[in-house]
Amino acid sequence: MLNVRIVSVGKLKERYLLEGLAEYCKRLRPFCKLELIELKDEGMEKEATNMQRFIDANTFVLDVQGKEMKSEEFAQFLSKQSKSITFIIGSAQGVHESVKSKCRLLSLSKMTFTHDMCRLFLLEQIYRSFMIIKNSPYHK
Secondary structure, eight states: OEEEEEEEESOOOOHHHHHHHHHHHHHHTTTEEEEEEEEOOOOHHHHHHHHGGGOSTTEEEEEEEEEEOOHHHHHHHHHTOOSEEEEEEOBTTBOOHHHHTTSEEEESOSSOOOHHHHHHHHHHHHHHHHHHHTTOGGGO
16 A cells, blocks of 8 residues: 655645545545645745655655646556655745755646645545546546
8 A cells, every 4th residue: 555645834724625635535545545744834944854854765846847747647657656655745935945956846737726725636636546547437
Protein backbone atom coordinates (compact mmCIF):
# COMPACT_ATOMS: atom_id res chain seq x y z
CA MET A 1 0.00 0.00 0.00
CA LEU A 2 1.35 3.40 -1.01
CA ASN A 3 2.16 5.90 1.74
CA VAL A 4 0.99 9.38 0.75
CA ARG A 5 2.11 12.32 2.86
CA ILE A 6 0.80 15.85 2.36
CA VAL A 7 2.75 18.53 4.20
CA SER A 8 1.07 21.92 4.20
CA VAL A 9 1.48 25.26 5.90
CA GLY A 10 -1.25 26.67 8.11
CA LYS A 11 -4.26 25.25 9.86
CA LEU A 12 -7.48 24.85 7.93
CA LYS A 13 -10.39 26.72 9.48
CA GLU A 14 -13.12 26.76 6.85
CA ARG A 15 -15.75 24.14 7.57
CA TYR A 16 -16.42 23.31 3.93
CA LEU A 17 -12.74 22.54 3.35
CA LEU A 18 -12.47 20.46 6.53
CA GLU A 19 -15.55 18.46 5.48
CA GLY A 20 -14.14 17.94 1.98
CA LEU A 21 -10.79 16.79 3.36
CA ALA A 22 -12.53 14.39 5.74
CA GLU A 23 -14.56 12.93 2.87
CA TYR A 24 -11.54 12.28 0.65
CA CYS A 25 -9.50 10.94 3.54
CA LYS A 26 -12.31 8.43 4.12
CA ARG A 27 -12.49 7.53 0.41
CA LEU A 28 -8.72 7.03 0.21
CA ARG A 29 -8.43 4.60 3.16
CA PRO A 30 -8.73 1.44 1.03
CA PHE A 31 -6.08 2.63 -1.43
CA CYS A 32 -3.25 4.25 0.51
CA LYS A 33 -1.94 5.19 3.90
CA LEU A 34 -2.55 8.93 4.09
CA GLU A 35 -0.73 11.30 6.41
CA LEU A 36 -1.71 14.98 6.57
CA ILE A 37 0.82 17.23 8.30
CA GLU A 38 0.14 20.88 9.08
CA LEU A 39 3.14 23.10 9.73
CA LYS A 40 2.85 26.38 11.56
CA ASP A 41 2.66 29.49 9.36
CA GLU A 42 5.90 31.14 10.50
CA GLY A 43 7.36 32.77 7.42
CA MET A 44 9.03 31.10 4.46
CA GLU A 45 12.49 30.65 5.97
CA LYS A 46 11.28 28.99 9.19
CA GLU A 47 8.79 26.90 7.20
CA ALA A 48 11.61 25.79 4.89
CA THR A 49 13.60 24.63 7.91
CA ASN A 50 10.59 22.66 9.17
CA MET A 51 9.99 21.12 5.72
CA GLN A 52 13.55 19.77 5.38
CA ARG A 53 12.80 16.61 7.39
CA PHE A 54 10.09 15.61 4.89
CA ILE A 55 12.25 15.94 1.78
CA ASP A 56 13.55 12.84 0.02
CA ALA A 57 13.90 11.65 -3.55
CA ASN A 58 10.13 11.25 -3.85
CA THR A 59 9.02 14.68 -2.63
CA PHE A 60 7.07 17.09 -4.82
CA VAL A 61 6.30 20.74 -4.21
CA LEU A 62 3.04 22.11 -5.57
CA ASP A 63 4.06 25.22 -7.47
CA VAL A 64 2.62 27.19 -10.35
CA GLN A 65 5.91 26.67 -12.23
CA GLY A 66 5.67 22.89 -11.84
CA LYS A 67 4.82 20.19 -14.33
CA GLU A 68 1.15 19.95 -15.22
CA MET A 69 -0.46 16.59 -15.86
CA LYS A 70 -3.85 15.46 -17.05
CA SER A 71 -5.68 13.28 -14.53
CA GLU A 72 -4.86 10.15 -16.52
CA GLU A 73 -1.16 11.06 -16.55
CA PHE A 74 -1.21 11.72 -12.82
CA ALA A 75 -2.87 8.33 -12.25
CA GLN A 76 -0.17 6.61 -14.29
CA PHE A 77 2.52 8.55 -12.40
CA LEU A 78 0.97 7.59 -9.03
CA SER A 79 0.67 3.94 -10.04
CA LYS A 80 4.44 3.83 -10.61
CA GLN A 81 5.22 4.94 -7.06
CA SER A 82 6.43 1.98 -5.05
CA LYS A 83 6.46 2.90 -1.37
CA SER A 84 5.85 6.51 -0.53
CA ILE A 85 5.35 9.95 -1.96
CA THR A 86 5.31 13.36 -0.30
CA PHE A 87 3.58 16.50 -1.53
CA ILE A 88 4.41 19.91 -0.05
CA ILE A 89 1.96 22.80 -0.20
CA GLY A 90 3.35 26.12 0.97
CA SER A 91 1.68 29.14 2.49
CA ALA A 92 0.06 31.98 0.55
CA GLN A 93 3.63 33.23 -0.08
CA GLY A 94 4.65 29.89 -1.58
CA VAL A 95 7.60 27.65 -0.73
CA HIS A 96 11.12 28.87 -0.07
CA GLU A 97 13.61 28.34 -2.90
CA SER A 98 15.81 26.16 -0.65
CA VAL A 99 12.99 23.58 -0.56
CA LYS A 100 12.00 23.90 -4.21
CA SER A 101 15.60 23.38 -5.31
CA LYS A 102 15.65 19.93 -3.64
CA CYS A 103 12.30 18.70 -4.96
CA ARG A 104 10.48 18.18 -8.19
CA LEU A 105 7.72 20.71 -8.89
CA LEU A 106 4.15 19.78 -9.72
CA SER A 107 1.34 22.14 -10.71
CA LEU A 108 -2.37 21.51 -10.27
CA SER A 109 -3.21 24.18 -12.83
CA LYS A 110 -2.02 27.36 -14.49
CA MET A 111 -4.75 29.05 -12.49
CA THR A 112 -4.06 30.35 -9.01
CA PHE A 113 -5.86 28.70 -6.07
CA THR A 114 -5.64 29.38 -2.37
CA HIS A 115 -3.13 27.10 -0.69
CA ASP A 116 -5.99 25.81 1.49
CA MET A 117 -8.04 24.77 -1.53
CA CYS A 118 -5.00 23.08 -3.05
CA ARG A 119 -5.13 20.50 -0.25
CA LEU A 120 -8.66 19.52 -1.22
CA PHE A 121 -7.91 19.57 -4.96
CA LEU A 122 -4.82 17.41 -4.47
CA LEU A 123 -6.71 14.85 -2.38
CA GLU A 124 -9.46 14.71 -4.99
CA GLN A 125 -6.90 14.13 -7.75
CA ILE A 126 -5.22 11.38 -5.74
CA TYR A 127 -8.61 9.71 -5.23
CA ARG A 128 -9.45 10.21 -8.93
CA SER A 129 -6.13 8.56 -9.81
CA PHE A 130 -7.01 5.44 -7.85
CA MET A 131 -10.42 5.39 -9.54
CA ILE A 132 -8.76 5.66 -12.97
CA ILE A 133 -6.40 2.83 -12.08
CA LYS A 134 -9.41 0.71 -11.03
CA ASN A 135 -11.27 1.71 -14.20
CA SER A 136 -14.08 3.10 -12.05
CA PRO A 137 -16.85 5.22 -13.58
CA TYR A 138 -15.96 8.02 -11.10
CA HIS A 139 -13.62 9.56 -13.68
CA LYS A 140 -16.16 9.59 -16.49
